[in-house]
Every structure is written in C-alpha cells, then in structure tokens.
Amino acid sequence: MTWPTEPIRLQEVSPRDGLQIEPRFVATADKIHLINGLSAAGFTRIEVSSFVSPRAVPALADAADVFSGIKRQHGVIYVALVPNLHGAERALQAGANELNMVVSASETHNRANMRMTPDESLAAFSDIARAAEGGHVSLNGTVATAFGCPFEGAQSAERVLALVDRLLALGCNGITLADTTGVANPRQVETLVGEVLQRLDRDRLTLHFHNTRGVGLANLLAGYQAGVRRFDASLGGLGGCPFAPGAAGNICTEDAAAMCEAMRIPTGLDIGALIALSRTLPQLVGHDVPGQVAQAGCAGDLHPIPVSVVAA
Numbered sequence: 001m002t003w004p005t006e007p008i009r010l011q012e013v014s015p016r017d018g019l020q021i022e023p024r025f026v027a028t029a030d031k032i033h034l035i036n037g038l039s040a041a042g043f044t045r046i047e048v049s050s051f052v053s054p055r056a057v058p059a060l061a062d063a064a065d066v067f068s069g070i071k072r073q074h075g076v077i078y079v080a081l082v083p084n085l086h087g088a089e090r091a092l093q094a095g096a097n098e099l100n101m102v103v104s105a106s107e108t109h110n111r112a113n114m115r116m117t118p119d120e121s122l123a124a125f126s127d128i129a130r131a132a133e134g135g136h137v138s139l140n141g142t143v144a145t146a147f148g149c150p151f152e153g154a155q156s157a158e159r160v161l162a163l164v165d166r167l168l169a170l171g172c173n174g175i176t177l178a179d180t181t182g183v184a185n186p187r188q189v190e191t192l193v194g195e196v197l198q199r200l201d202r203d204r205l206t207l208h209f210h211n212t213r214g215v216g217l218a219n220l221l222a223g224y225q226a227g228v229r230r231f232d233a234s235l236g237g238l239g240g241c242p243f244a245p246g247a248a249g250n251i252c253t254e255d256a257a258a259m260c261e262a263m264r265i266p267t268g269l270d271i272g273a274l275i276a277l278s279r280t281l282p283q284l285v286g287h288d289v290p291g292q293v294a295q296a297g298c299a300g301d302l303h304p305i306p307v308s309v310v311a312a
Contacts, residue, residue, distance in 0.1 A: 007266040009230045010253055011045040012038050016081055018238030020059050024286045028062045032069040039073040041273040047079040051087035067094035083114055085127040101125045102142040105160050106149035122166055129170045141167030142176040147184035157195055164199055174204045182212025186222035193226040208232040209251050216251035236281040237290035252291040254278050258298045
C-alpha cells in the first residue's frame with residue numbers, strides 16, 4: 001500500500017466536546033488557559049464552547065466569558081456550537097469565527113439531543129444562516145450519528161447524503177460527518193466518504209470519530225486514504241455524547257498527531273506541547289484520561305539503557 005503524505009489538519013474539540021460531559025465544572029480561567037495553550041500548539045481551528053441552555057449543559061454555561069477571555073492567535077478559527085437562533089446571536093456577539101450546527105441522521109437521537117426533529121433543527125438553521133449573512137463568520141453543518149445510532153441502528157447513506165445536501169443548500173461552508181457513538185469501521189468510512197466527496201470539495205469535509213470501540217485511529221486513516229484531510233480530535237481523548245449511551249471519548253489528539261508524524265504525514269502541531277497540555281488534564285477534570293502517548297511517550301522516544309546491561 002502506498003500512503004499519501006499530504007498534510008492532515010487536526011481540529012481541536014476538547015474545550016467543547018471534551019468538557020461538556022465532565023461532572024466537575026472546569027473553572028473559566030482554566031478553560032481559557034487550556035484554549036490559549038492549544039492556540040499556541042499550532043491548531044488552525046478550535047471548538048471553544050457551545051451556546052446552548054445552561055440547564056442542558058451546565059459545564060459550558062460560561063461560553064461567553066471563555067470567548068471574551070481567550071488570547072486569539074492570528075489564523076486560528078474559534079468555533080461555537082449553536083442549536084438555534086438565540087444561541088447563534090449570543091455566539092456572534094461573543095465573536096465566534098464559525099458557527100457549528102448539529103443535526104442527527106437519526107430522528108430518535110436528534111429528539112434526545114436537541115428536543116426536536118431533524119426537520120425542525122434544519123428550520124432553526126435557516127434562521128441562523130440568515131442571522132450570519134453579511135458577517136465575517138462561516139457556517140459548518142454536522143451530521144451526527146452519520147455512521148449509526150444507538151437507538152435506531154444503521155442509518156442509510158441516502159439519509160445522510162440528503163442531510164448533507166440540505167446543509168449545503170443553507171449555505172454551510174463546511175460539512176462534518178460525526179461517528180457520535182463510535183460504531184464506524186474503516187470500510188464503512190471509505191464508502192460513505194466516497195459518496196460525500198462527490199458533493200463537495202475535500203477541503204470542506206471534516207470527519208469526527210469517537211474511539212468508543214477502539215477503532216477511531218483506524219477510521220481516521222481510512223478517511224485519510226479516501227481523500228479527507230480534516231479531522232476533529234480531542235486532547236487526552238476527552239469527550240463523548242451525553243445523549244448516546246456508552247459513547248465515551250473522541251479520538252485523542254496527541255495520539256493521532258504522533259501516529260501521523262511517525263507515518264510522515266505532517267500535522268503542523270507541536271506534539272511536545274500537546275503532550276505537556278494533556279498531562280495537565282487529570283488534575284483539571286479529576287480523573288485519568290484515555291490518551292496513550294501522554295503516558296507512554298512517542299514511538300521514537302528512547303530510554304536509558306538498564307544498568308544491568310551496561311554492567312554486563
């Protein structure tokens with residue numbers, strides 16, 4: 001197999017997707033410090049927070065304060081997830097560079113996640129698109145449960161593609177396919193990506209994988225081989241969907257970056273800085289995190305020769 005060596009863009013989602021389900025509230029100052037560290041590590045896109053009801057996601061109730069407190073780096077796009085017009089207006093006032101709108105392929109999951117049907121979500125997105133017109137903000141449309149739903153099972157490619165078409169018609173600059181519960185496999189990824197890339201340029205497509213069943217990095221490589229160059233990832237492997245049972249953990253940013261760099265696929269990220277940041281997470285969230293590289297080091301790291309071998 002011949003591997004391409006074109007750069008890959010890892011997009012950081014830990015401040016939003018990673019922290020949204022943490023039972024311990026992470027202080028606003030700590031969130032700002034984390035995002036500033038991520039900005040300095042070389043990311044071009046960071047999902048900062050979500051402008052949803054604080055009752056629904058209390059962990060992100062300080063979204064506006066976080067946006068106002070971060071030190072913005074030139075060339076970094078700071079993203080806000082918004083479910084409706086009210087959330088979008090708050091995000092625009094906070095200075096978000098991109099609004100991410102999420103609709104599930106599964107009606108059941110969309111009702112659990114957004115308290116409305118997919119059609120109702122898309123109607124709300126029309127209002128958001130109108131509010132964003134004429135501003136310096138881009139729109140991204142995410143299709144959640146694109147690879148399967150914990151309540152309904154497999155979702156048809158036709159259903160996913162129809163949602164992609166409707167999001168593009170609303171004026172979305174980018175599309176994300178989300179494996180919300182970590183059920184995707186590399187063959188499925190290759191097939192669905194091939195169909196979606198017939199509808200939009202590869203630079204407008206992002207894949208968002210969870211590592212719930214241990215195949216997140218394999219799916220990333222399948223997507224990369226299929227032509228995708230943008231992938232969401234979360235520092236330390238934090239995250240999961242609060243409305244999807246067992247959907248723990250996004251793919252881990254530093255694990256993905258270390259793997260890609262070892263394969264001579266440039267990421268543009270400072271892996272040492274990522275590892276250092278990841279090692280601060282257990283104290284921040286109050287528990288161990290799933291990432292492996294922060295524990296074991298990169299594959300090329302060398303260790304001292306055992307004294308017994310030197311003596312021999």
